[in-house]
Amino acid sequence: MSIIEKAVEKLNSTEADHRPVNPNCESGVVSESGRSSLEPARLVGRDQSPVSKPSIAPNVSKSVDIEISFADLAERGMVTPDSPRSPIAEEYRSIKRPLLTNIEGKGAVILRHPNLIMVTSALQGEGKTFSAINLAMSIAMEQDKTVLLVDADISKASAARLLGVPDSSPGLTDVLEDENLHVGDVILHTNIPNLRIVPAGRSHDRSTELLASQSMYQVAEELAQRYADRVVIFDSPPLLLTNEAQVVASLVGQVVFVIAAEQTSQRAVSEALDMLDDEVMVGMILNKTKHTFTSKYGYGYGYGYGYGNTRETN
Numbered sequence: 001m002s003i004i005e006k007a008v009e010k011l012n013s014t015e016a017d018h019r020p021v022n023p024n025c026e027s028g029v030v031s032e033s034g035r036s037s038l039e040p041a042r043l044v045g046r047d048q049s050p051v052s053k054p055s056i057a058p059n060v061s062k063s064v065d066i067e068i069s070f071a072d073l074a075e076r077g078m079v080t081p082d083s084p085r086s087p088i089a090e091e092y093r094s095i096k097r098p099l100l101t102n103i104e105g106k107g108a109v110i111l112r113h114p115n116l117i118m119v120t121s122a123l124q125g126e127g128k129t130f131s132a133i134n135l136a137m138s139i140a141m142e143q144d145k146t147v148l149l150v151d152a153d154i155s156k157a158s159a160a161r162l163l164g165v166p167d168s169s170p171g172l173t174d175v176l177e178d179e180n181l182h183v184g185d186v187i188l189h190t191n192i193p194n195l196r197i198v199p200a201g202r203s204h205d206r207s208t209e210l211l212a213s214q215s216m217y218q219v220a221e222e223l224a225q226r227y228a229d230r231v232v233i234f235d236s237p238p239l240l241l242t243n244e245a246q247v248v249a250s251l252v253g254q255v256v257f258v259i260a261a262e263q264t265s266q267r268a269v270s271e272a273l274d275m276l277d278d279e280v281m282v283g284m285i286l287n288k289t290k291h292t293f294t295s296k297y298g299y300g301y302g303y304g305y306g307y308g309n310t311r312e313t314n
C-alpha cells in the first residue's frame, strides 16, 4: 500500500470514529521522481531584465507597493513576521522545511522546477489561501529566500486581497491575456522585503481557460527559470472543481495538498490525489484540526511528508 493510500485510510478511519484528528500522525505523503514530459520553455517577448539575485538585505531600491497589515493577519490567526515564535509560526517552520530541502536539491529526488509550489486541495474552503499565505510568510522570514506569492485561484481570488492588494490591480490574468505584458510588470513589492505578490488580475471572459493555456505554461517556465532564486507559491483552485488546477499541478515541482480535518471526505482526498502526476512531490497539511495548540479560531495543524516508502512526520 502506498504512503498516500495509508494516509487516506487513516483519514477515513478517523472520520468513521468521529474522533479528533491527531496532528502528529494524520497527514502527509508524497511521491517522487523527475519528470520530462513537458516541452522546454520558449519565452517569447517577455521580461528581458537580468535574472535577479536573492534578496538578503531589505530591498531599498524598490518602493513598497503594498503595506501588509500584520495586525490583520494576526487577527486571522496567521503567521506574521513580528511574531516569529507564535505557535502557528512554529508549525509552518516544520511545514516549510521539506519544501526548502527539495528546492535546495537535498531531498530524496531531484525535481523539475522545485521552486514552483502549488497549494491546492480537493474543494473550496479547506484552507488553501490560508495555508499559501502562511507558507509564503514563513519562507519570507528566512534570511536568504525571496517569495513570490501568485494568486492563481482566479475565479475565487482572495490571497492578494487578504494582504491588502486592491482587486483592480493587474495580475496573472492580464499577463496570460496580453503577450506584451510579462510577470515582472505585475509583481507588487510589499513591506516584507522578501515577499512579493502577483495578484490574480482583472477578470477576463476567458480567465479560467487562460490558466490552462500555453501562456500559463510559459509563465511557469519563466518563473522557474528567470526567478529560479525565488520560491514561487501558487494559491490555486481546487482540484475537483476545475480543470485548470490539474494543469497548474503539471507545471510545478511540488504540491502542498490541504486537507480540512473532519471536512474533506476520504473519497474527495483520494480522487484529488489521483489527479496529480506521480512525478510531482506532494506534501499534505491537515488543516483545521481541533485539539492542537489553541488559536483564536480553535484550529490547529497536523502535517507531514513522506517520500517513497518512508515517512517523516513532523
Ligand SMILES: Nc1ncnc2c1ncn2[C@@H]1O[C@H](COP(=O)(O)OP(=O)(O)O)[C@@H](O)[C@H]1O
Binding pocket: 076, 077, 121, 123, 124, 125, 126, 127, 128, 129, 130, 131, 158, 287, 288, 295, 297, 299, 300
Ligand atoms: N487553520 C485555520 N485557522 C483559522 N482559520 C482558518 C484556518 N484554515 C482556514 N481558515 C479560514 O477558513 C476559511 C476558508 O479558508 P480559505 O483559505 O479561504 O480556503 P480555500 O482557499 O481553500 O477556499 C477562511 O475564512 C480562512 O480564514
Ligand SMILES: [Mg+2]
Binding pocket: 128, 129, 130, 153, 156, 158, 159, 235
Ligand atoms: Mg482560496
